[in-house]
Amino acid sequence: MSCPFAATASALDLAPLAGPLSEAYPDVVNARYRSIEDPDTVRTILARPDVFSPANALSTAVEPEPAALRILARARFTLPEVLASASGPAHLEVRRIVAGFFSPAKVRAQREPILDRVRGICADLEPRLRKGESADLATELAAVIPAEAMARLTGVPVPELGTLKAWSRDSLELFWGWPDAQRQLALARSAAQYFGWLDASVHQAVQHDDGNLYAALHRAGVSEPQIRSLAYFLGIAGQETTSMLIQTALHSALHEHRWEALAQAGTEEAAAQGLVREVLARASSVPTWRRIALKDTRIGDLEFATGEQLVLRLAGGELGAAGDDSLAFGYGIHRCLGASLARMETELVLSETARCLPLAVADGPPVPFGHLLSFQAPPAVPIAYRAERMLE
Numbered sequence: 001m002s003c004p005f006a007a008t009a010s011a012l013d014l015a016p017l018a019g020p021l022s023e024a025y026p027d028v029v030n031a032r033y034r035s036i037e038d039p040d041t042v043r044t045i046l047a048r049p050d051v052f053s054p055a056n057a058l059s060t061a062v063e064p065e066p067a068a069l070r071i072l073a074r075a076r077f078t079l080p081e082v083l084a085s086a087s088g089p090a091h092l093e094v095r096r097i098v099a100g101f102f103s104p105a106k107v108r109a110q111r112e113p114i115l116d117r118v119r120g121i122c123a124d125l126e127p128r129l130r131k132g133e134s135a136d137l138a139t140e141l142a143a144v145i146p147a148e149a150m151a152r153l154t155g156v157p158v159p160e161l162g163t164l165k166a167w168s169r170d171s172l173e174l175f176w177g178w179p180d181a182q183r184q185l186a187l188a189r190s191a192a193q194y195f196g197w198l199d200a201s202v203h204q205a206v207q208h209d210d211g212n213l214y215a216a217l218h219r220a221g222v223s224e225p226q227i228r229s230l231a232y233f234l235g236i237a238g239q240e241t242t243s244m245l246i247q248t249a250l251h252s253a254l255h256e257h258r259w260e261a262l263a264q265a266g267t268e269e270a271a272a273q274g275l276v277r278e279v280l281a282r283a284s285s286v287p288t289w290r291r292i293a294l295k296d297t298r299i300g301d302l303e304f305a306t307g308e309q310l311v312l313r314l315a316g317g318e319l320g321a322a323g324d325d326s327l328a329f330g331y332g333i334h335r336c337l338g339a340s341l342a343r344m345e346t347e348l349v350l351s352e353t354a355r356c357l358p359l360a361v362a363d364g365p366p367v368p369f370g371h372l373l374s375f376q377a378p379p380a381v382p383i384a385y386r387a388e389r390m391l392e
Contacts, residue, residue: 016248016283016369016376017316024371026178028062033290033311033373039319039327042312044299045291046331049087052291054334056309057085058175058233059290061373065181068174068188075192079229082222084237084334092333094230097220099337101153101213107341110149114348117145122356129385134362137381138247141353145345146242150234153341155212156205158235159197167194168240171232176372198231242342244285244377245276249346251378252279253354254361262354272347279346280328282320288313288374289330311373358386 017024021035036042045052058079064072079085083094121141129135143165151158158164170190173179179187202214202224209215214227222230253259253275261271288311293304304310313319314327329336336342353359362382370379 016320017287017371018282018320020317021288021311021313025373029178029373032062033309035288035311035313037313037317039313039324041299041302042314042327043331045310045312046334049333051294051297052304052310053294054085054087054291055081056290056292058229060175062178064188065184067181068184071185071188071192072195075195077192077195078225079232080223080226082226082230082233084233085229087333093220094217094222094226095333095337097216097222098213098230100216101155102337102341104340106153107344110152110341111344111348113152114145114149114345115352117148118349118352119356122353126357126385129357129359129383132385135383137250137353137383138243138379141349142243142246142250142381145246145349146239146342149341149345150238154214154234154238155210156214156231157201158239164235165240165243166190167197168236170194171236172240172372172375176374178373194235195228195232198228198235202227202231237336238338241285241375242338242345244375245279245342246346246349247377247379247381248283248285249276249279249350250353250381251367252283253350254359254381254383259354259359262351263358265355268351268355269347272351273343275350276343276346277325278323280315280325280343281323282316283376284315284325284328285377286328286374287315287376290374359383360386 021037022030025033025035036045083091083098086094118141121144125135125140144161147158147161147164159167167190170187171194174184174187174191205212205214206218206224206227209219214231217227217230218224253262258271258275262268262275264271291310291312293306293308293310295306297304314330315325319325319327329339329342360383362384364382367378367380367382369376
């Protein structure tokens with residue numbers, strides 16, 4: 001599978017983003033965006049979509065090359081404002097419909113299918129690991145669970161897993177990375193392929209209304225181009241960011257010697273919940289998000305100019321130091337609708353994998369984190385089998 005951080009090797013680090021945001025980004029990004037670190041200021045900005053618009057949420061982080069734009073134009077690639085990039089009454093109606101597919105009851109109903117799938121994956125891994133074969137929990141576990149859960153909840157098909165991951169990770173890099181001119185061409189071709197697949201998938205789903213998400217939106221008057229835009233974002237945010245959160249949580253559990261605590265009967269649930277809260281506070285897979293100022297305004301001592309583009313810190317920094325995960329899924333009317341699902345998936349994967357498999361970090365060089373403008377994760381979680389469990 002492709003890695004969304006492949007073209008950003010100079011930005012790789014052995015830890016999640018903890019220092020000032022500007023230190024993680026190249027000059028071309030810092031010249032375009034103003035980083036906002038203070039949590040209270042971030043909350044105020046996110047609570048005022050009438051002044052700080054989400055319209056740049058799906059814009060490329062750097063100016064795209066003309067040749068890349070031509071590739072996208074030939075595919076008629078467009079992302080009209082909807083859900084994460086929209087505001088106002090239309091946004092609230094779309095959000096209401098989407099929220100219905102992620103209700104607390106529907107999320108809870110995913111618990112057993114997720115546990116069954118994790119157990120099956122672990123059962124397949126164990127004999128290989130016992131023989132000393134290598135395995136990577138990022139590709140063999142974290143990549144699988146969120147995509148399947150998303151398909152069940154929305155009732156819409158997803159591409160074959162390897163293809164989906166390649167397309168979604170390429171789109172992450174295209175829209176939130178700083179790829180060079182040659183790399184942009186490859187990413188644009190990938191995005192065009194993904195968009196073409198979604199075009200056909202959305203059209204089929206709205207024509208054959210079997211209760212799926214796309215058909216529900218279409219019945220409410222949402223246009224097919226808007227549904228394609230939502231599908232494009234959902235295909236990335238709905239599964240890729242949760243996969244990345246699971247990767248980081250697994251990485252943390254193994255490297256911080258917390259694997260056995262996750263396997264202890266009676267306390268495994270609390271251990272998983274605590275670790276996920278910590279990861280969301282200091283190393284969320286979505287540590288920042290973007291906004292653009294619609295008019296001159298002031299927040300406390302800070303002044304913002306019309307058109308100013310902002311990167312808002314959601315994890316790490318002060319939040320990480322305080323163990324505060326309250327911004328990890330956003331704030332206000334754009335707070336992530338899949339927050340409870342992502343938490344549950346990650347907690348279940350942690351506790352059930354630890355219960356099924358006694359694991360340790362595989363020998364080899366340390367795996368660096370990958371960082372884009374708004375995403376981070378270790379791209380691999382290599383593991384080794386530990387013959388005997390031990391208390392740590």
